[in-house]
Amino acid sequence: MSQNPRSRIRRRLLGRVLVLAAITLIAVIVGTLALSIRGGRKLLPGFGAGAREARDVYAGALYENANPRVAYVGDEACVGCHRAIAEDYRTHPMGRSLAPIDAGRGTPPAGAGEKALFEWNGLQFSAEHRDGRVFHKATRREPGGETLAEVECEVKYALGSGTRGASFLVERDGFVSLSPVAWFAQEGRWGVSPGYGEGSQQTNFERAVYPECLYCHANQVRPVAGPLNRYETPVFRGHAIGCERCHGPGGLHVREDARAASPGRTIVNPASLAPELRESVCQQCHLQGAFRTPRAGLGAFDYRPGLPLHRFWAVFQRPDGSREQSDAVGHVEQLGTSRCFLESEGRLGCISCHDPHKLPEPSAKADYYRRRCLDCHQQRGCSLPRAEREARGQAEDCVGCHMPRLKVANIPHTAATDHRIPRGVPGRDAGRPRAPAGPDARALLVDYFDARRTEEERSAGRRDLGVALAWVSGRLGPKSGLTTMSATQAVPLLQEALRDRPDDRAAGNSLGAALEALGRGPEALDAYEAVLRAAPDDEMALRSSGSLAASLRRYDLARESLRRTIAVNPWRSDYRLALAKILSQAGDWPGALAAAREALGLDPNQPEARSILIQGHLRAGEAAKAEAELQTLLRFYPAGREIWQQWYEDQKRAAAAGGNPL
Structure with missing residues (x-):
């Protein structure tokens, strides 16, 4: 029986209404989920004229776990489903980047007693195992071997995989510092840690370890606001x-994908990302x-995989690069100048050659990386005849010829692989790294990510350039x-940023440093005081304001x-020494003596603190105590005996005349 036409029309209309209702419902659900996810977004104010609307650095993420509200769950939550990969990764250098010291990595053989490791700057460094703990010690001895002073700290963590070496961390009340003792594996020797070497003002066991340093070595830390x-x-x-x-973060993945028939977008697979996002993970x-x-x-730990790194980090280069310097972590910059990378149009990246979960065995490395090269060069292999390659001892070793080892400029006793992939004679200079396209060649620094940024991001990035230029002015010296050029450029950029965001502590401190470099002391002091308010x-x-x-x-x-x-930070002897100097200049000798003793209590190897003790006793009329402190100082530094004795006579005359310390 045929249906009534009106009935058919009503049914069609009803069907369309139901479809529209379903679409509306889906839109509402999706919108609600989006609002829920965006409830955890990080909104940052724009910078520059008229750019005051909030911008969401987590916007546009393809993966749900880019939302900052998604929790980290730790490696053990991954092991259940990915055990084989996890076991391989534990042997990878990244999987060994930090370990509790009780694991014993990089330390002298366990056992009772003390083992001297090396001498540096008149100090003998040793390590001692006691009751399952490891202590590093710096000892100053007289020529006859008698101990004059020693500083001892427990080291609780080994930093570094041990492939190139290891440094050691001291942790006291949540304050993390670096031990002066380091192991350099490539040379098979102990030596002084980076940052404690020639020209360093760091004192024993007091080199601060900042969040930016730990970011690339540790899984997660939570910095306390205020202390560095x-x-x-x-x-x-x-x-x-x-x-x-x-x-x-795996919070969504372990909860939702564990019940799903196939994984969704709750965990990032870097290999599936677009080139820029894929490389951001390594960068x-x-x-x-x-x-x-x-x-x-x-903060250092705000970036999430699957998002562009340039939203989170500003990375600055010198426009002309540096032919001489090959930094331990400069592989990205090197690779970006290589012909292989430039002609691949994004296909070549870090994981094209490197398995981030497992290293090839040493005996298989040449073949492993050769096969990676042949993925692109199968049709056109090496142009050198095999006999010539064999004569060089690198017959089937592409890396041996085209990625030679280089000395690392910023970490002593190490070498790294040249990722510029030079052609020709192994080790021949491949030329200066090129800066990213677009920056002004006259600039002191250029943002590595300049070509990727929007106009809004470039406007906001003026603040970051100001911070970087202020840092340059501090590094170059007066x-x-x-120094004047970089500080002059920094000041207006930082002032502009602080007008939009007065609570930007990094910009405020940088403005103070730039003004100080320009000799505008009172204005610099105002900048520091604004931060402290x-x-x-x-x-x-605080320390900049005090100085x-x-x-x-x-x-x-x-x-x-x-x-x-x-x-704020009671573990820095240099702060106490600075206070002792200020108190002595102000004529408060009892206070200066107390501060100098506190400085020596943390680090007895400070001649300036001992000189303040001598001056203070002379001005108090305590000649015997001053003479005793002089003899102690001469025992510590016998090579300067004549200079110190002349200085002491000058101080006695100044004290007798009631003058200022010399």
Whole structure:
């Protein structure tokens, strides 16, 4: 029986209404989910004229776990489904980037007693095992072997895979510092840690380890606001770089995909990402540049895989590169200048050659990497005849010829592979690395990511350039002509940023440093004080304010700033020494003596602190105590006996005349 036409029309209309309702319902659900996810977004103010609307650095993510509200779950949650990969990864250098010291890696053989490792700067360094713990010790001895002073600290963590070497971390009340003792595996020797060498002002066991340093060695830490190197305890949440550093947090994945028939977008697979996003995963640690800093309002650990790295980190290069320098983490910059990379149009990346989960066995490395080369060069292999390759001892070793070993400029006793992939004679200079397309060649620094940024991001990035230029002005020193140039360029950029965001502590401290480099001391002091009004415990602003106030002879402010600095970080002998110097300049000799003794209590190897003790006793009329301190100083530094004795006679005359210390 045929249906009534009106009935058919009503049914069609009803069907269309149901379809529209379903579409509307789906849209509402998707919109609700999106709002839920965006509820965890990180909104940052724009910078520059008229750019005041919030921008979401997590917007547009293809993977749901890019949302900052998704929790990290730790490596053990991954092992159940990925056991074989996890076991391989534990042998990879990234899987061994940090370990508790009780694992014994990189330490002398366990056992009772003490083992001398090396001597440096008049000190003998040793390691001792006691009750399952390891202690590093710096000892100063007289020529006859009698101990004059020693500093001992327990080292709790080994930093580094051991492939090139290992450094060791000291942790006291959440403050993390670096031991002066390091192991350099490529030379098979102990030596002084990077940062403690020639020209360094670091004192024993006091080199601060900042979040930006730990980011590329540790799984996760939570910095405490204010101090430069203090962390919530326990300091490390997981130790070595974990699965989630490259794949993103697993909170959604273990909860939802465990029940799903096939994995969704709850965990990142870097191999499936577009080239820029894929390379960002590696670049978060292996792109160093001349200077790098988190973007305004962000911290070192805010980046999530699957997102563009340039939203989170500013990485600056010198426009002309540097032919001489090959940094330990400069592989990204090197690869970016290679012909292989440039002609691949994004196909070539880090994981084209490197398995991030497993290293090839040493005996198989040449063949492994040769096969990676042949993925692109199968039709056109090596142009050298086999006989010539064999004569060089590298018959089937592409890397041996085209990626020679280089000395590393920023870490002594190590070498790295040249990722510029030069052609021709092995080791021949491949030329200067080229800066990214587009930057002004006259600039002191250029942003590595300049070509990828939107106009809004470029506007916001003016602040980051200001921070970088202020850093340059501090590194170059007052006698460099570039100091004035970099500081002059930095000041307006930082002032502009602070107008939009007055609570930007990094910009405020950088503005103070740039103004100080230009000799504008009172203005610099105002900049530091502005930071401290918003963040009274900011260690950088406190110590800078104290030092600058002393140079301006504002001793009351200097004294107060340094006392607050010591309260924020009590483990720095140089802060106590600075306070002793200020108190002596202000004529407060009892206070200066107390501060100098506190400095020596943390590090007895400070001749300036001992000289303040001598001056203080002379001005108090305590000649016997001054003479005793002089004899102690001469025992510590016998090579300068004549100079110190002449200085002592000058100090006695100044004290007798009631003059200032010389």
